[in-house]
Amino acid sequence: MRRAPHSLPEAALLLERHGVDRLIALRFARPIDPPRLAERLLRQYPNAIEFAEPDYLLRSQLVPNDPLFSFQWYLRDRNVFPERRADLWAPEAWDITTGSSDVVIAVIDTGIDAAHPDLARKLFVNPGEVPNNGVDDDGNGFVDDVSGWDFVRRDPDPDDENGHGTWMSSLAAAETNNALHIAGVSWGSRILPLKAGDERGNFSTSTIIQAVNYAVAMAARGVRVINMSFGGPGTSVGLERALAAANDARIIAIAAAGNDGQNNDMVPQLPAYLTTRLDNVVAVAATDRFNQLAFFSNYGRLNVDVGAPGVGIIGLTTRNLAAELGRSDGTITGNGTSQAAALVSGIAALISSAYPESAPIQVKIRLLANADRIPELAGKLVSGGRVNAFRALDRDEIAPAPITDLRVLSGVTPPALTWTATGDDGLLGQAAFYDIRYSSSPITASTLRFALRVKDPPRPQPAGTIETWTIPSDIPPRTYYFLIRVFDNAGNMAESNQVEVTLTP
Numbered sequence: 001m002r003r004a005p006h007s008l009p010e011a012a013l014l015l016e017r018h019g020v021d022r023l024i025a026l027r028f029a030r031p032i033d034p035p036r037l038a039e040r041l042l043r044q045y046p047n048a049i050e051f052a053e054p055d056y057l058l059r060s061q062l063v064p065n066d067p068l069f070s071f072q073w074y075l076r077d078r079n080v081f082p083e084r085r086a087d088l089w090a091p092e093a094w095d096i097t098t099g100s101s102d103v104v105i106a107v108i109d110t111g112i113d114a115a116h117p118d119l120a121r122k123l124f125v126n127p128g129e130v131p132n133n134g135v136d137d138d139g140n141g142f143v144d145d146v147s148g149w150d151f152v153r154r155d156p157d158p159d160d161e162n163g164h165g166t167w168m169s170s171l172a173a174a175e176t177n178n179a180l181h182i183a184g185v186s187w188g189s190r191i192l193p194l195k196a197g198d199e200r201g202n203f204s205t206s207t208i209i210q211a212v213n214y215a216v217a218m219a220a221r222g223v224r225v226i227n228m229s230f231g232g233p234g235t236s237v238g239l240e241r242a243l244a245a246a247n248d249a250r251i252i253a254i255a256a257a258g259n260d261g262q263n264n265d266m267v268p269q270l271p272a273y274l275t276t277r278l279d280n281v282v283a284v285a286a287t288d289r290f291n292q293l294a295f296f297s298n299y300g301r302l303n304v305d306v307g308a309p310g311v312g313i314i315g316l317t318t319r320n321l322a323a324e325l326g327r328s329d330g331t332i333t334g335n336g337t338s339q340a341a342a343l344v345s346g347i348a349a350l351i352s353s354a355y356p357e358s359a360p361i362q363v364k365i366r367l368l369a370n371a372d373r374i375p376e377l378a379g380k381l382v383s384g385g386r387v388n389a390f391r392a393l394d395r396d397e398i399a400p401a402p403i404t405d406l407r408v409l410s411g412v413t414p415p416a417l418t419w420t421a422t423g424d425d426g427l428l429g430q431a432a433f434y435d436i437r438y439s440s441s442p443i444t445a446s447t448l449r450f451a452l453r454v455k456d457p458p459r460p461q462p463a464g465t466i467e468t469w470t471i472p473s474d475i476p477p478r479t480y481y482f483l484i485r486v487f488d489n490a491g492n493m494a495e496s497n498q499v500e501v502t503l504t505p
């Protein structure tokens, strides 16, 4: 048996004997192919180099044992260089949290195959309800609502006659690390299936509103996320009001942008357009394995927030449908902004698990501000990027410093505002978002929600930079009070002073 070295020189001798002291790390300014370069160096200098090898970048990564995980490129793509990754960085995120069982994801969809072996243990169970006794034990207006509700057939069994709801539920929160089928994004979170779509996958807004209201009533039981993987052209005040109530109940709602290949800034898409009106709605586009917008995905610089993988997405379907398709493993693969939204719902659940005090606006900002910016997505999405679950979980408790010098820039027409940019942390770094509000009377904490929101605010520049911003010409002339809220990438917020501006025709 060898004894441990007693002295520094002895240790140095050990290193020398093993040749560790002769190791040299090389760094390259440009991207290289490490294994090929190592091989070439060895061939070129056989007498000068004992061995050459890539300097592997390692980090702890929770990789689940689900057999189909290797096909889930959207969680972790192992077949590309790191800088080309188009997945949502799930294993890195799982090192921070795998999701809390206190967080419930309400999946408003076509229901769920509740006995599916990779989902059965993931269902929310209403602790206030005694099953099958014909009594509304918790007095919420629904008899025997133990694990969700069927708003189509008005019964306590949200059975999935289509397959879509089971698929979306599995992407957000399939049972994971159970050596079966797939991994879900938020392993720990539970699923509340709210059936609002029929066997053909048709949803009506009235049914959706009932499902949203149910989710709001269940906020006290842990509902923090609503998934809305459906859409169509239109607007709805009713659904806007239901989702505004969800915002007050601290629930974030993730909406699919739609699969028409269209610009949602031109044609409002329901419910995705509500992102421009509510702090808790996020509209999600679909991206592919190359970080490109999927050809079918809707987009919109103002109306669609962020991209997420939505092409070639393997998930679970009902056991009935799998049998029809001849897929004995119960899986299905396909494309859509539906899938992209469901994955983002899983990430929102991870954020709510790690930061339970987060308001919906903070969850939304985490999703948008930490997206990997992709040149091809710039100008097409609010964030200009694809969601990154790991970065979205950034621990940051330091808010930007308040803006104290907001004022009207003198001597310019059209009128403009100017202020000094604060930072990510106080006066350091770069903040993530400005939310510019205006109102005909001074804005207070209680009237902020009624203050109008500037549609297309500028992005913050590094701390200390003088910002100037021209007031948009489509704001009707009168006297206004302007206020800027500045957010960092974790949703920490500071306000500016208010400035009075009179706009003339």
Ligand SMILES: [Ca+2]
Binding pocket: 129, 136, 137, 138, 139, 140, 141, 142, 143, 144, 145
């Ligand atoms: Ca009940």
Ligand SMILES: [Ca+2]
Binding pocket: 129, 130, 131, 132, 133, 134, 135, 136, 137, 143, 144, 145
């Ligand atoms: Ca009952």
Ligand SMILES: [Ca+2]
Binding pocket: 066, 118, 174, 175, 176, 177, 178, 179, 180, 181, 182, 183, 184
């Ligand atoms: Ca599984």
Ligand SMILES: [Ca+2]
Binding pocket: 396, 397, 398, 399, 400, 424, 425, 426, 488, 489, 490, 492
């Ligand atoms: Ca900060």
